[in-house]
Amino acid sequence: MIKLHGVTKIYPGSSVALRDVNLHIEAGEFVSIVGQSGTGKTTLIKLLIAEEKPTKGRLEIGGWDISSISNSQIPYLRRQLGVIFQDFKLLNRKTVFENVSFALEVAGESRHRIHELVPQVLEIVGLGSKSTRYPDQLSGGEQQRVVIARSLVHRPKIIVADEPTGNLDSINTEEIIGILKKINEFGTTILLVTHNREVVNHLRRRVITLHDGQVVSDEQSGKYVL
Amino acid sequence: MLAFWRIIKFAFQDMGRNIGMSFMTIFILILMLLSINMLMAVDRLTQESVSLVKDQINVSIYVVPDAKEDDVKKVRDYINSFPEVINVDLISKEKVLESFQTRHELSPEIAEALKELGENPFGPTIVVKTREPGDYKKIISALDVPEFDPMIEAKSFDGHEEAITRLQNITNRIERMGLGLSVIFAVISFLIIFHTIRVAIYTQRIEISIKRLVGASSWFIRGPYLVESVIYSFVSVAVTFALVFFALRWVDPYLGVVFPNGFSLTNYYKSSILFLVGIQLFAVIVLTVLTSMLAMRRQLKV
Numbered sequence: 184m185i186k187l188h189g190v191t192k193i194y195p196g197s198s199v200a201l202r203d204v205n206l207h208i209e210a211g212e213f214v215s216i217v218g219q220s221g222t223g224k225t226t227l228i229k230l231l232i233a234e235e236k237p238t239k240g241r242l243e244i245g246g247w248d249i250s251s252i253s254n255s256q257i258p259y260l261r262r263q264l265g266v267i268f269q270d271f272k273l274l275n276r277k278t279v280f281e282n283v284s285f286a287l288e289v290a291g292e293s294r295h296r297i298h299e300l301v302p303q304v305l306e307i308v309g310l311g312s313k314s315t316r317y318p319d320q321l322s323g324g325e326q327q328r329v330v331i332a333r334s335l336v337h338r339p340k341i342i343v344a345d346e347p348t349g350n351l352d353s354i355n356t357e358e359i360i361g362i363l364k365k366i367n368e369f370g371t372t373i374l375l376v377t378h379n380r381e382v383v384n385h386l387r388r389r390v391i392t393l394h395d396g397q398v399v400s401d402e403q404s405g406k407y408v409l
Numbered sequence: 410m411l412a413f414w415r416i417i418k419f420a421f422q423d424m425g426r427n428i429g430m431s432f433m434t435i436f437i438l439i440l441m442l443l444s445i446n447m448l449m450a451v452d453r454l455t456q457e458s459v460s461l462v463k464d465q466i467n468v469s470i471y472v473v474p475d476a477k478e479d480d481v482k483k484v485r486d487y488i489n490s491f492p493e494v495i496n497v498d499l500i501s502k503e504k505v506l507e508s509f510q511t512r513h514e515l516s517p518e519i520a521e522a523l524k525e526l527g528e529n530p531f532g533p534t535i536v537v538k539t540r541e542p543g544d545y546k547k548i549i550s551a552l553d554v555p556e557f558d559p560m561i562e563a564k565s566f567d568g569h570e571e572a573i574t575r576l577q578n579i580t581n582r583i584e585r586m587g588l589g590l591s592v593i594f595a596v597i598s599f600l601i602i603f604h605t606i607r608v609a610i611y612t613q614r615i616e617i618s619i620k621r622l623v624g625a626s627s628w629f630i631r632g633p634y635l636v637e638s639v640i641y642s643f644v645s646v647a648v649t650f651a652l653v654f655f656a657l658r659w660v661d662p663y664l665g666v667v668f669p670n671g672f673s674l675t676n677y678y679k680s681s682i683l684f685l686v687g688i689q690l691f692a693v694i695v696l697t698v699l700t701s702m703l704a705m706r707r708q709l710k711v
Contacts, residue, residue, distance in 0.1 A: 232622065234622075255626075257621075258624045258625060258626045260624075261621075262623075262624035266622055272615075272618075272619045272622060273619070274616055275616070276422075276423065276426040276427065276616070277422075285620070285623060286623045288415050289620070289623060289626070289629050290624060291411060293411070333623065
């Protein structure tokens, strides 16, 4: 599903974010990527969503080599992925329903289909009754659930979550991880970047540890070891 | 087609939910358009004033009293053949006498002197009007030929020469100043609008990056802003012209006093409405759309 072959990313000023990273993530896996700040976790996410391009090496998603993806192809790639961020990244002038439907509208989905899918997804994340609210009328946990609904609505094969519980309390954290686990059970590959030791240890799934831009450990049923 | 309708929908949605910024952008556009229209009206008034003064300048050629009618007509036709000449009036010696008597009807000495002479001492007068004050010199020089010399008693141009040259200089200076002011104004307006739209788009940079992250294509993101620019342009031009016509209703009665020829700015605007609206709408659309495109270029690199 996701393959990295000798991927290196060097930012201007010779700052090396990733160094010769080789990874192979299968479809349906739930992978946690851990590591201290500045070890290249966010860079890895940026490469996956084509916000950055690798300096060296090849990156494939579902057989699609995105190492040198053109700007016009980036939207098509992003429509195949679901992305969840720590700071939610919701459109504040759109309602919950509109935030979720926007991901379908950009992909050209019909109005009828949108009105069928969005309420279903909002029900899954427990926000069926709050579809007309604006993001600033919701709690942090609810906002993150909107983001999950948005990343889920176009049925992506991969969901990339960059510190999705970073801004949440323990109850909301548990809820969000629970939703991600449920999504994973339906076959969606989840890539979770996190600092949260408890979450990683509780998951007991594959853990990839990055240090200084390199993969230092890759365990199938790992723990947060740093 | 579906994407097009969604772009239109998002444009109206964005405008409605960001009403403060939409109102400010339209307000700035209206201010710019009002300033430009004011400059245009002043320019039109200046042109009208200059042409009014120009209209009052003419050259009179006084023919000797004993000149033959055919010879006088020959001079008139000769002058008329110049492309610079727009009108030639031949005033008969009888009319000249009559007008002289009317002008001096309050001085009995002059009436007595005319009576004493016993005959009409005036010759016919040829009144020439040219397109530009500068053309008079050419006409006068053209009359300096031996054929007409004995027939022409005097030319009134000598007295007007300095006034005509001065008027010519003033006209040229006003035109240059008007052009200069228009250019300065256009540049200032462009900068103000450019920065207003840039700020409007900058405040939405996070939204733009989010749209990009969920897979919106560049045109899907740009589209609503471009549609908004076009809507702002239409609204601002419509409001500006409504305000201009409202102001003209108040200004025109004053102009009627200054311009005896019945010149009215309302008539000028009405007669050129399509051109004026068209050119201003075109300019504002180009300005706002171009600015939006430039301002968004940076935000779309996510």
